[in-house]
Structure formats: C-alpha cells, structure tokens
Amino acid sequence: MSFEFIDNKLGIDQAARKQIRRHAAMGKNRVVGFLCATRYAPQLSKALDFTGHASSMFVRYIFIDEACFHCAVATSILCLNNLVTKQEGILQAMSHISHTFRLINQRLSSQEAINDTIMAVIVSMAQYERHQNQYQRGFVHVQGLRRMVQLQGGVLQVSKSHHILVQKMLRVDLEYSLQLGSATLFSLEDAIKENKTIIELYGDLKRQNQAGSSKPYRPPFLRSLPSDIQDIFIDVTSLASTLNDATHGASPKLNSSTFHSDLLVLGYRLVDRYTLGGCRPECTIENGIHLGLTAFLVTFLPGLDRRIAHNALLVKLLLDAAQAFSGDGLDIQEILLWMLYIGAASSSQLGTHPMWISKSKETIDTLKLRTWEQVQHVLSKYPWVNAVHDTAGKALWIHSHKS
Incomplete structure (x- = not known):
C-alpha cells in the first residue's frame, strides 16, 4: 500500500475528506487509548465494562502540558523497547525525560502553586522510573505526591475534582510499596475514601453482582x-x-473504574497487614x-x-x-x-x-x-x-x- 501527502489544494470530494478524517481519528484514538488506559490484564476484556471510563481524562495533560508530554514520550519509548528485540531510542528517551526534569524544576523553584497538572507530571515521572526498575530513585516522586496532596487538603479534597488522578497516585504508591517491601505512603483510609468516591460515580461491584452470587469457599x-x-x-x-x-x-460485566479501585483497596489492606520487607x-x-x-x-x-x-x-x-x-x-x-x-x-x-x-x-x-x-x-x-x-x-x- 502506497502513502501519499494530502494537498488540500487538490480537488477532493466531501466523501473522501470524511474518510480521511475518520482514518486520522482512528489513529489518534489508538494512541490516546494506549497512553491513558488503566492497565488491566488484557484477558479481562470480556469481564470489564469500559463504558464511561474516565481514565481518558488523564491524557489531556499530555496535550496541554509540555513536561507531561516529554515524560509520556520517554515512558512510551521504554515500553516499546520491552516489546521488541531490537531496542532503539534510548537516547531520545533520556532527552525527553531531561526536558521533563528541567521544566518541573523550574515550576517548583518559582513557587508556582501546586495544581493537578504538576501532580500529573510527577505521577508520570514515577511511572517512568518504575519502567526503568529504578524504584529507589523514583520513590522521591511518590514522596512528593504525598506531600502535594497533603498541601491540597488531603485525598478526599483532591478526589472531588480529580478522582482519576488520585487513583493513579494510589496505584503508583502501591506498586512502589510492593517492590520496595515498605509501607505505603498513602494510608488504607486514603484508599477507602477514594473508593467511596469512585463507587458514588460508577457504582458498587458488590451490589451490582450480589444477586445470583454464591458464597465464597472458606477452607x-x-x-x-x-x-x-x-x-x-x-x-x-x-x-x-x-x-x-x-x-x-x-x-454482568464489572465497571472497570470500580474494579480498579476495589483492587487498590485490597492491595492497601494486604500491605497494611504485612509489608513484604517487614x-x-x-x-x-x-x-x-x-x-x-x-x-x-x-x-x-x-x-x-x-x-x-x-x-x-x-x-x-x-x-x-x-x-x-x-x-x-x-x-x-x-x-x-x-x-x-x-x-x-x-x-x-x-x-x-x-x-x-x-x-x-x-x-x-x-x-x-x-x-x-x-x-x-x-x-x-x-x-x-x-x-x-x-x-x-x-x-x-x-x-x-x-x-
């Protein structure tokens, strides 16, 4: 199949223009879907309902914030290298993450008020280090997120307007905790508060599937x-x-956002009981x-x-x-x-x-x-x-x- 540059000066009928826009949108949507989707096991596609899935809200930061864009590109390069035999683009990834550090340091040193965009960048930086397996180095980002949320009035306050951002913070915090064997920085109570917000928005899995469900086996x-x-x-x-x-x-299928939130609460309950390193x-x-x-x-x-x-x-x-x-x-x-x-x-x-x-x-x-x-x-x-x-x-x- 050959590719051609589309010159708008050429005579293209309305039907052809509509088809071109449709194909362009399909490509854009695939990219957006990859960058913003909550990471579930792909085998769960038949079990989860993504209708009204709000995770796409997070991807807007990539388009409106330069630091978040550079970090997303750097992380995407790392992920691509994990999926192919011939690894390329490491220097590009390092260049993009350097831009991210420079931009975020400028903001923090200028006493710019903490906002959701800055917190989204820090989440992305923590994810970058996670895909580098640099958990000790990336832990400072999780610490920064915890401090920022405290300055904003706590998890419940931030979750009222940015619940998906809070969910991603909790996910990062839990993943670092499991890798480092340490306690989570956010508390079990924080995870439960966020879970209540998610349930109010997307429904309760327990109520949704209570009818017809059998009692679980108890050894x-x-x-x-x-x-x-x-x-x-x-x-x-x-x-x-x-x-x-x-x-x-x-x-019925389970709401994906509620499932993810319930899963995080279970993780916080496990770590709250015993840490892997304790x-x-x-x-x-x-x-x-x-x-x-x-x-x-x-x-x-x-x-x-x-x-x-x-x-x-x-x-x-x-x-x-x-x-x-x-x-x-x-x-x-x-x-x-x-x-x-x-x-x-x-x-x-x-x-x-x-x-x-x-x-x-x-x-x-x-x-x-x-x-x-x-x-x-x-x-x-x-x-x-x-x-x-x-x-x-x-x-x-x-x-x-x-x-």
Missing part, C-alpha cells in the same frame, strides 16, 4: 487465622468468582495465604507495556514459604497447591524454578490429581481467575509432569 483452617486475613481472603475469593462469572457471561507472620499458613493473595494482586497490575513487573522480594518470600510448608491435611495441601500456582502466574521465574516445579509435583501427587482439569477444580475454590491465570498454571502442570 476449614481459615477460622483459626486473624479476622482481617479471613476477611481479605473471602473478599478476594469473591472478586475472583465474580470475574469468572462475568467472563463467561453468567453475570516482619512476616509466624504461622506458616497465614504467611502463605498473605503471599498468595499478594501474588494474585500483582497479576492484575501490569505496566504500560502490559507486563507484570518482576518482584524479586516477593519471589524470594514465596520460595521460602513453599519450603516451610508442612502438614499432610487435605486443606493444607490444597492451599499450598494454590500458592504454588498463583505464584507461577505472578512470576515467570517461579513457573520455571526447579524447586517450584518439584514442590508442585510433590503436592499434586499427594492430592492424587491426575489431570489438569482436576487441578483446575481445586484452584477454582480459591482466588483464581481462569482467563488470567490458566495459561501459567497449565505451564507449571506440564513442567511438573516432565520432571
């Missing part, structure tokens, strides 16, 4: 664990069940469940390149937890099986790790599971979304049978 050992861990486990299991139903058309629970089962729920969470937090960020700390903790598991009870072995398979879904390194594969083979033999379908049946009782997790799970099953 016998669950009642012996702290109440907050019980509650998180039940809520995550319920969310997974709702996603499965929506994917198969058995229940003291871990002495109870082997509680530790395994907390790590499994965290692994479940990160499978729904892909980056701008649609990939799950490698988390070395989480991988190490999961490996240690799997080796520490003991007990021949059916329910104990089932929770170990789930932890192994959800762990493999959260990290490709775990899915091919010799110890992980060996532990998987040992567990499926103990449970006398002969087929992948039998493994699926057990996993379906726990937080497991078939569309998102089955591919990695089946790969681990195949590796286990080859060993």
